[in-house]
Amino acid sequence: MMLLAFLGQATQARASWWMPPNASLHGTALDHQLIINLWILFGLFMLAHILLFAGILLQARQQPQPLAHSRWRFELAPLAAIAILFFSLAIWSAHLWASQRYTGTDPAAMQVEVVGMQFAWYFRYPGADxxxxITRPTLISAAEGNPLGIDTADERGRDDFVRSQLVLPAGREVNLRLRALDVIHGFAIPAMRVKQNAIPGQTFNIHFTPTVPGDYSILCTQVCGLGHAHMQAVVRILPSADFAVWLKQQKAPPAEGQP
Ligand SMILES: [Cu+2]
Structure with a gap:
């Protein structure tokens, strides 16, 4: 009965301690890789303990003998096998991660700039063009509705608009340009299986395709100061027709605090 009650509780708790359901195209492969990793590690953990207890029981029955030269083979072979296994897993996961970071983006991908600053995320859309x-640090003024310092003297920047909520269409690839204005922030959307640091003075690109419409949490995963825990935002994934309507409604200059 105790066990049943525990299992029941564990199933209920699963929603909070396991990852949120995947809502992106590449996330399926990442989840698959994680599950395989966990099963392999669980298998090795069990095997190691079975060998450990078998060794203890056998030792208790037999007199200890000096290590024979031929036993090296039995020790080196499993060691080599485990090394090959871990290297393969590492290469496989690095390949998956790189496909999100380093391979070229679809030319038709949406472009959005994500800027982290203590303690908020800003999302800049490039507008119709x-x-x-261009942005200039001297023009940064959240009070005047220009938190990123967009220079309106630059024609390309006149139709740029900045929002505090990320809105994206489902089924279309998006390329995020990640920047930070003050300290290192960690941009993470757990439901999209997306995570990348934003570092002052550098621009990182990360691309993914949202698949399931809905609202998902955006978190900061680097302790960036006292307000770190409040550095959260929302990404809203809309069906592409709804997104087109939303995009039409947006006008530069940015309206502060409007999604
Ligand atoms: Cu932060």
Whole structure:
């Protein structure tokens, strides 16, 4: 009965301690890789303990003998096998990660700039010209509705608009340009299986395809200061027709605090 009650509780708790359901195209492969890793590690853990207890029981019955030269083979072979296994897993996961970071983005991908600063995320859309305008640190003024310092003297920047909520269409690839204005922040959307640091002075690109419409949490995963725990935002994935309507409604200059 105790066990049943525990299993029941564990199933209920699963929603909070396991990852949220995947809502992106590449996430399926990542989840698959994680599950295989966990099963392999569980198998090795069990095997190691079976060998350990078998060794203890056998030792208790037999007189200890000096290590024979031929036993090296039995020790080196499993060691080599485990090394090959771990290297293969590492190469496989690095390959999956690189496909999100380093391979080229679809030319038709949405472009959005994500800027982290203590303690908020800002999302800049390039507007109708699909090009981001120049930003200048001296123009940064959240009070004047220009938190990223967009220079309106640059024609490309005039139709840029900045929002505090990320809105994306389902089924279309998006390329995020990640920047940080003050310290290192960690941009993470657990439901999209996306995670990448944003570092001042550098721009990182990360691309993915959201598949399931809905609202998902965006978190900061680097302790970036006292307000770190509150550095959260929402990504809203809309069906592509709804997204087109939303995009039409957006106008530069940015309206502060409007999704
Ligand atoms: Cu942060």
């Amino acid at each position: 699909a090009a981001f305008g």
